[in-house]
Amino acid sequence: MLIRDLTTPALLVDAADLEHNLATMSAALPGPRLRPHVKAHKCTALAKRQAAHGHRTFTCATIREMEGMAGVGLGDDLLLANEVVDATRLGRIRNARITVAVDSEATIDAAARGGVREVLIDVNVGLPRCGCATEDAGRLADLARRKGLNVRGVMGYEGHVVGLDQRSTRTQLCEQSMQLLLQAHALVGGDVVSAGGTGTYDCNTWANEIQAGSYALMDTAYAKLDLPFRRALCVLATVISVSPAYAVADCGLKALGMDHGNPSVDGATVLFCSDEHITFVPESPTHVGDRIRVWPAHIDPTVAYHDRLHIVEAERIVDTWPVDLRGW
Amino acid sequence: MLIRDLTTPALLVDAADLEHNLATMSAALPGPRLRPHVKAHKCTALAKRQAAHGHRTFTCATIREMEGMAGVGLGDDLLLANEVVDATRLGRIRNARITVAVDSEATIDAAARGGVREVLIDVNVGLPRCGCATEDAGRLADLARRKGLNVRGVMGYEGHVVGLDQRSTRTQLCEQSMQLLLQAHALVGGDVVSAGGTGTYDCNTWANEIQAGSYALMDTAYAKLDLPFRRALCVLATVISVSPAYAVADCGLKALGMDHGNPSVDGATVLFCSDEHITFVPESPTHVGDRIRVWPAHIDPTVAYHDRLHIVEAERIVDTWPVDLRGW
Numbered sequence: 062m063l064i065r066d067l068t069t070p071a072l073l074v075d076a077a078d079l080e081h082n083l084a085t086m087s088a089a090l091p092g093p094r095l096r097p098h099v100k101a102h103k104c105t106a107l108a109k110r111q112a113a114h115g116h117r118t119f120t121c122a123t124i125r126e127m128e129g130m131a132g133v134g135l136g137d138d139l140l141l142a143n144e145v146v147d148a149t150r151l152g153r154i155r156n157a158r159i160t161v162a163v164d165s166e167a168t169i170d171a172a173a174r175g176g177v178r179e180v181l182i183d184v185n186v187g188l189p190r191c192g193c194a195t196e197d198a199g200r201l202a203d204l205a206r207r208k209g210l211n212v213r214g215v216m217g218y219e220g221h222v223v224g225l226d227q228r229s230t231r232t233q234l235c236e237q238s239m240q241l242l243l244q245a246h247a248l249v250g251g252d253v254v255s256a257g258g259t260g261t262y263d264c265n266t267w268a269n270e271i272q273a274g275s276y277a278l279m280d281t282a283y284a285k286l287d288l289p290f291r292r293a294l295c296v297l298a299t300v301i302s303v304s305p306a307y308a309v310a311d312c313g314l315k316a317l318g319m320d321h322g323n324p325s326v327d328g329a330t331v332l333f334c335s336d337e338h339i340t341f342v343p344e345s346p347t348h349v350g351d352r353i354r355v356w357p358a359h360i361d362p363t364v365a366y367h368d369r370l371h372i373v374e375a376e377r378i379v380d381t382w383p384v385d386l387r388g389w
Numbered sequence: 390m391l392i393r394d395l396t397t398p399a400l401l402v403d404a405a406d407l408e409h410n411l412a413t414m415s416a417a418l419p420g421p422r423l424r425p426h427v428k429a430h431k432c433t434a435l436a437k438r439q440a441a442h443g444h445r446t447f448t449c450a451t452i453r454e455m456e457g458m459a460g461v462g463l464g465d466d467l468l469l470a471n472e473v474v475d476a477t478r479l480g481r482i483r484n485a486r487i488t489v490a491v492d493s494e495a496t497i498d499a500a501a502r503g504g505v506r507e508v509l510i511d512v513n514v515g516l517p518r519c520g521c522a523t524e525d526a527g528r529l530a531d532l533a534r535r536k537g538l539n540v541r542g543v544m545g546y547e548g549h550v551v552g553l554d555q556r557s558t559r560t561q562l563c564e565q566s567m568q569l570l571l572q573a574h575a576l577v578g579g580d581v582v583s584a585g586g587t588g589t590y591d592c593n594t595w596a597n598e599i600q601a602g603s604y605a606l607m608d609t610a611y612a613k614l615d616l617p618f619r620r621a622l623c624v625l626a627t628v629i630s631v632s633p634a635y636a637v638a639d640c641g642l643k644a645l646g647m648d649h650g651n652p653s654v655d656g657a658t659v660l661f662c663s664d665e666h667i668t669f670v671p672e673s674p675t676h677v678g679d680r681i682r683v684w685p686a687h688i689d690p691t692v693a694y695h696d697r698l699h700i701v702e703a704e705r706i707v708d709t710w711p712v713d714l715r716g717w
Contacts, residue, residue: 068717100664115451122665143639143665144629146678163631167677188659188669191630191637220663301472302492302519309519311471314690320647320662332517333550334648335691337450340517349495350474352422361664362642365694368716388696389396 062378064371065352069299070312072367073354078293079110079277085289086276087114089263096120096140096255098274099386101361103371105133105383107277120255120272124150129386131157140255142216142272144168144183144191148175162216164193166204173190174210181253182209183290184245186238195241199248214253217242218272223260228287232264237291239267261284261327280360282321294370295354296324296363298339308347312355313337318362325356390706392699393680396450397627399697400639401682402710403656404702406621407438407605413617414604415442417591424468424524425584429689432698433461434710435605444487448583448600452478457714458486467584470544470600472496472511472519475505489542492521494532501536508538509581514566514571516544523569527576531589542581545570546600551588556615560592567595587611587618610649622698623682624652624691626667628675636675641665653684684699 064073069113081272086095097111108119108130120140121127127139130149136157144164145151151159152175162183163169172180182202185192193201199232202212219238225231239256246254257271260283275283278294298312313334317324329343338356347353357363364370365387370382392401414423425439428450436447436458446466449455455467456478464485472492479487480503490511491497500508510530521529530540533712547566553559566586574582585599590610593599603611607620621674626640641662645652651659657669667683675681685691692698693715700708 070717120395144637144677146629147629165677168629186630189632189635190663190666194632299474301474301496304522305519307517309472314646314648314687315693318647319690320641320642337516338518349472349493359642362647365643389398 064297064373064376064378067297067371069295069297070316072370073295073297073373074278074370075293076178076372076379078291082277082290082293083110083114087116090271093113093118093270096270096272099126101128101274102278103384103386104382105129105135105363105385108135123389125389126386127151127159128154134169137155139266146171148172148177152176159180161212163205164191169201169205169208175302178211179213180205181255182245182249183211184215184217184242186219186241188218188220192217195245198245204250212249212251212252215242215249216245216255218256219261222284223258226285228264231261235261235265239265243267255366275360278360281356281358292356294360295356298353298355300349300351300353301347303347306338307332307342310339310353311337312339316366317357318359321358324358326353392625392701392704392706395625395699397625398644399625400571400692400698401625402698402700403621404700404707406619407702410605410618411438411442415444419443420600421446421599424598424600426433426600427454427458427601430695431712431714432690432710433463433713439484447611451717454714455479455487455715456482467563469560474499476500476505480504491529491533492519497529497533497536501538506539508533509541509544509583510573510577514547514569515536516548518545520545522575523538526573527624530577540577540579543570543574543577544583546584547589551586552610554613554676556592559589563593567593571595588614603688606688609653609684609686616626620684622688622702623684626681626683628677628679628681631675631677635660635668635670638681639665640667646683646687646688649686652686654681674703
């Protein structure tokens with residue numbers, strides 16, 4: 062099948078760029094040094110490619126992602142890097158090693174009650190989101206152990222740092238965050254110090270595993286940073302209307318994560334998106350029926366709108382992978 | 390089943406508020422005066438409720454929506470209010486009256502080639518998106534008729550007007566837009582003058598049918614206007630982490646359309662959303678495990694992330710409707 066035969070909008074993944082990204086990352090962070098985050102792609106076929114590059118430990122953001130990864134035999138060591146109040150479904154997952162993040166008595170209770178056996182203490186390292194205070198980590202670890210849970214260590218996501226432009230600033234703020242995490246680790250014990258993302262994959266030298274996910278497909282937000290990863294995913298769209306001042310294609314708010322702003326179109330200025338449209342000013346003559354490639358600003362909520370990824374080599378579709386980890 | 394038994398995030402639709410909205414709209418625009426737009430809810434069960442209120446003509450934004458509506462017997466008069474370059478799938482739909490918007494020779498060709506028999510000439514009435522120039526509408530109608538298509542009339546969406554705060558401004562700019570549409574109609578002929586949206590449903594007195602969709606479920610953007618419709622849909626979320634300064638619930642960028650900005654939480658200030666989280670500052674004590682209701686800023690791209698709507702009366706779930714018109 063050829064790209065031109067696709068119904069649009071459709072997600073295209075360049076096979077060579079994806080392979081470049083996976084190989085580059087696994088050279089920098091081999092095996093368990095990387096715990097790939099599946100939330101960015103929500104696709105077990107892509108996770109299998111990451112496994113083929115030597116990574117057998119994975120990070121998830123939802124229970125559904127955990128269930129789906131275990132279901133396809135990628136359950137050697139699955140971390141739900143998020144708090145849950147009801148761990149019943151997690152406790153029911155078979156043929157997988159399941160670890161869940163906890164940051165409170167209530168989430169520790171939920172893990173124990175739900176039949177989960179292993180936890181990480183989630184520590185707030187500067188992002189105003191989940192995670193306990195550093196000084197509270199030891200108390201929570203003791204509580205978890207008293208409830209019979211194996212406390213494997215700590216995690217702390219420097220999400221306020223990973224997207225910063227300057228590498229020197231990223232490194233400096235990452236160190237501050239990781240000092241907090243290491244202080245917590247000293248109180249908690251265990252083997253795991255889990256942190257990081259695509260923007261700090263090589264400057265975070267304090268954590269012993271990095272939870273990067275966006276590196277595989279990338280987006281325009283991460284592409285602004287000085288990273289060795291290529292933008293591997295775009296949304297293919299068809300031009301449906303052309304006026305003297307602008308053109309319109311069939312890729313809108315229901316095909317694109319918009320929290321990081323408008324997507325980009327090569328050789329064009331994007332004016333705005335509506336539900337099923339993108340209005341843009343092309344630099345060269347554009348005609349109804351032309352295909353364009355729209356580069357999303359944020360990969361994770363873009364992929365979550367689609368049910369499949371088309372893997373392409375030049376104009377040929379060489380594989381189609383279901384986005385099978387959607388929903389909750 | 391009770392709301393407290395739901396996995397979160399989950400879409401809740403208040404049955405009474407939905408009914409209020411449907412009844413209010415059908416009283417103002419009975420029968421074919423309203424051509425409900427299904428893109429806002431993408432749910433044939435909800436469309437059947439609209440049909441029960443007397444509306445048998447519907448508006449769609451995608452071919453998938455057209456196919457789905459015809460498939461459940463709601464195909465009396467379906468308008469695809471959008472241009473398509475390949476109308477083959479439209480031409481194959483059986484047991485339905487199919488009309489498609491056209492605004493160029495290429496889209497007229499596509500309709501004729503694809504086996505579609507009826508079209509509306511789509512006119513640009515001020516929104517920089519699809520639609521031909523007013524003065525071009527007659528030429529395109531003639532071309533369509535020469536190709537054997539039945540030209541039913543015109544459509545033109547005043548999308549730059551529907552969201553404006555002041556009713557007087559909306560009415561004034563709506564009139565300007567509709568003067569353009571009526572000029573085009575004089576050149577085109579036919580019975581249909583189709584336009585409008587929830588924000589102009591009662592001030593657009595020039596079109597003979599209104600394409601409103603958001604009125605059924607509403608969102609915080611439309612709730613700012615002086616409209617008689619109630620916010621009927623929210624995203625139920627669970628608080629998973631509480632710190633002294635803020636709380637975090639499990640409803641993020643993959644559960645919310647974000648192009649109109651952050652959602653709202655009653656009795657709280659929303660700080661930001663990330664993929665699976667909303668961080669907010671509650672005004673009253675909040676605990677892990679509490680349920681909160683998150684009000685999306687834009688309904689259409691919110692619903693498109695979810696696979697079902699839960700219809701609720703107080704704390705009870707009285708029905709669950711699939712969001713069955715997603716995708717393309």
